[in-house]
Amino acid sequence: MTPANSFWTEVLQGGLSGYILLALLIFVIGLATVLLRRSLLMQFMGVELMINAANLALLAFARFKNGDVQATTFYLFIIAVAACEAAVGLALIVGLYRHRQTTDSDRADALRQ
Amino acid sequence: MFLIFALITLSGALAMFRQKNLVVAGLCLVLSFIGVSGLFLMLSNPVAAALQIIVYSGAIVVLVLFVIMLLNAHEEEPAVKPRSIQRWGSALVVAVLGVGAFKLVGSSPALRPANVRPVIEPMTLEQVGNYLVQQHLLAFEAIGLLLLASMVAAILLVKRDL
Numbered sequence: 001m002t003p004a005n006s007f008w009t010e011v012l013q014g015g016l017s018g019y020i021l022l023a024l025l026i027f028v029i030g031l032a033t034v035l036l037r038r039s040l041l042m043q044f045m046g047v048e049l050m051i052n053a054a055n056l057a058l059l060a061f062a063r064f065k066n067g068d069v070q071a072t073t074f075y076l077f078i079i080a081v082a083a084c085e086a087a088v089g090l091a092l093i094v095g096l097y098r099h100r101q102t103t104d105s106d107r108a109d110a111l112r113q
Numbered sequence: 114m115f116l117i118f119a120l121i122t123l124s125g126a127l128a129m130f131r132q133k134n135l136v137v138a139g140l141c142l143v144l145s146f147i148g149v150s151g152l153f154l155m156l157s158n159p160v161a162a163a164l165q166i167i168v169y170s171g172a173i174v175v176l177v178l179f180v181i182m183l184l185n186a187h188e189e190e191p192a193v194k195p196r197s198i199q200r201w202g203s204a205l206v207v208a209v210l211g212v213g214a215f216k217l218v219g220s221s222p223a224l225r226p227a228n229v230r231p232v233i234e235p236m237t238l239e240q241v242g243n244y245l246v247q248q249h250l251l252a253f254e255a256i257g258l259l260l261l262a263s264m265v266a267a268i269l270l271v272k273r274d275l
Binding site for chain 1: 114115127138139145146149165172174176183184189190200203206207211215241249259266
């Protein structure tokens with residue numbers, strides 16, 4: 001079997017590189033959402049997607065490299081911080097909407113009205 | 114099974130990216146998160162899978178959907194100006210990052226197929242709890258304080274007359 005061929009069987013059977021590749025794809029979609037969509041709420045969801053991709057890569061490495069308990073504990077901390085980020089970020093979006101009546105990031109490009 | 118969950122995750126994420134309606138986009142995000150939690154099950158980590166369902170698809174997405182409905186922002190507002198340079202630049206950055214990282218994953222020696230498969234025993238909540246309280250007690254308390262602080266901050270930020 002050629003190296004390229006074995007790489008793709010590994011990916012399709014759910015080996016480590018399959019998980020990493022999937023995490024990469026999710027991260028790229030999240031980044032594209034943040035960069036290309038204009039609504040702040042869509043950008044927020046893209047950020048959540050990117051955090052998820054990072055978590056997936058972390059736990060996949062943990063499973064295949066024998067570091068499981070530490071990684072799950074770390075994952076716990078990550079989602080606690082993500083929950084904080086969600087609360088504060090959404091509060092900021094609501095606050096912006098109160099002042100400007102918009103959730104469009106292009107319309108909120110100045111610090112004062 | 115890996116392929117099924119991977120396809121669920123990817124299709125949820127792509128549908129979220131393409132979706133015009135923000136509420137439907139949030140529901141696509143839930144689909145993607147459920148796919149990720151299935152992948153955590155495939156990694157024999159049911160603790161992480163349960164946390165993923167509870168916190169992400171349970172709490173965070175519900176919070177986002179509530180804010181979308183509260184602000185009545187179901188549709189993206191029409192663009193002020195096209196900003197085509199920024200848009201194409203962003204698409205280029207995303208494409209370059211994706212292709213470059215793909216090459217790296219393909220050529221990385223750390224991701225070579227392992228000769229021995231690791232022993233798969235499912236993660237239990239007991240293990241995580243013991244490790245958390247024995248090794249990271251201070252961080253655990255700090256994260257509790259951080260959650261409290263962010264909750265107070267969120268309430269203060271949306272207070273009308275500050």
